[in-house]
Amino acid sequence: MAGTALSPGAFTEGAVQVGRHRVRYREGGRGEPLAIVHGDAGPAEYAAGTALGLLARDRHVIAFELPASGQSGWGTRTPGGPVLAATLAGAMAALGVGAYPVLGTSAGATVALWWAARFPDRVTSVVLESPLVFRTVSPRPAGLDPAAPQDWDRTAGITGPDRDAAVGAHLETLKAPVLVLIGSRDGIISADEGRHYVQAIPDCYFIVVYDAAHDLQGDRPEAFAQVVTDFLTHGPNFTVNHHSTVISP
């Protein structure tokens, strides 16, 4: 990666109408599009960190505010992953973007997977950051900070059951390559869960992000942006080193 990160202030706010719902987003950067689905940290954090600014150096980042989060209303019930995915896919269509990769964080990773499953002709690749789809080790994480603003019931409403058979049925037919990133110090979801994605998804790559907890973008922004950029740039060939190892020419 070259150049400096796009500052949070350089992202601009926008909104697009999808049916009865107004979907808010922030966007920044130029180049190939990248759709972002935030996690439990909530819309106040999305597109505000260094990592997305790094990604926006060479691509057009569109970070959505999940309907039913932040200032985006929905109704009395939290919509599930499939409905949220369909709404955001509609938003990308309304923005005139035809095909794109999707990056989902934590509970947002479930939305990203539903998005790829329901719209295979639009989603070219998927990045799952600290995903909660498989929760075999920590079904209801004891590592959650009681003082943190997470609402686990709401999160579970998006992610579905601990090993959701509904989304699981779609995984083996996913066409898009999937990158799964989990931190070595994650107290919400164990890095041991990564193997389940590799076993369930035909073209899946699991990476342990060392010395990072659940918030990979916050804990290791450069590392996060590097591996995501490599994956989005090279696809499955990101497993081959494209960076020069020459010390001095």
Add this chain to the structure above:
Amino acid sequence: MEIGMFGGADYQHPDMPPGWPRPPRYWDPALARQALQDGMEMYRLADELGLDFVTVSEHHGGGPGLAPNPHVVAAALAPQLTNARIALLGPNVPMNNPVRIAEEVAMLDLLSGGRLYGVALLRGTPNEYLTSAANPAESRAAWEEGVQLILRAWQEPEPFGWEGVHWRFRTIAVWPRFLDPAGPRVLLSGNSPDSVDFAVSAGCDLAISYGGPEQVAQSIGQFRAGCAAAGRAAGPGSVLYRNFVYVAESEERAREECARYGFGSMTQFRPATPGAARAWGEIGAAAYSGPGVMAGLLRKHGGWGLPPFLGTPDQVYEAVRGYHALGVGAIDFSFGGFGLPAELARRNLQMFCRDVLPAVHQLPAAVQAAAGAGA
């Protein structure tokens, strides 16, 4: 209690000046063949005489011992041993590719029929950063990361990648796997308080080298307290210690023979040039300056003196018993090498195994319950 032998090919040349690294121009093929033959004979003798394990280690620049890769020596040893297991003490993680270490240890497990005693994933002695591409100031962080990478590589059933601070691998799939799915016993350094804390957090056993009783007691106390807090059992069976030993018919004879050959003094491994001395000092200050056993050893500029396990069989047994009382469950002894003539090394080993080992084997090595083991 278990006893092992830290062995290897002890290459010596009559004209070679003391100092490290050793100039390669002092290489003599005939001397090298003899050193290797003597070293392998000592390993076979240790096996025959009933030692529990034999040790290989990693050292560069010609010494101590010809062992740039401990796994190569272990592969040669595996088919020659009948009873003793092989301890890898150990590969130096920051100086190597951690994935390759994971692969080679697993291959050695297969080659030896599952007879690895354990593997110590180490950081390397400070001087050896002169001959490594690794930055010594980053070696602690790189070591901790490399250890965690290796442990995960051994347990991960699917290919995975590692986006580290010091290492990046996009596809890791370690083959072979271990014959026992639990994998090998892993030991980490207990030579500083930070290292002990890391061993506790990683769920590994402790390896302490060359420290005196007070330092060893401090490390073991800290280790047991940490394990107890983590709800993990830790007793003598979790702690390995390394040092020199020399047994003779009398204390006077033992002292005289050790002093004559500098056995146990480590004086051969002082910096070879003034520049190297400054570099050693910088490495020590930058990377090994914390308290603990290693810091104490680095301050011993004038040599380490005589082996702390020295004298008659009774005296050596009492010294061993003293360390056992501190919570040491296994000792990795140097019976030779470091310039000690091969015939004296053999006699030392034979006398120890005949007159000391039977009683030492009676000392319990079982892991005790963690509860109440905090000191």
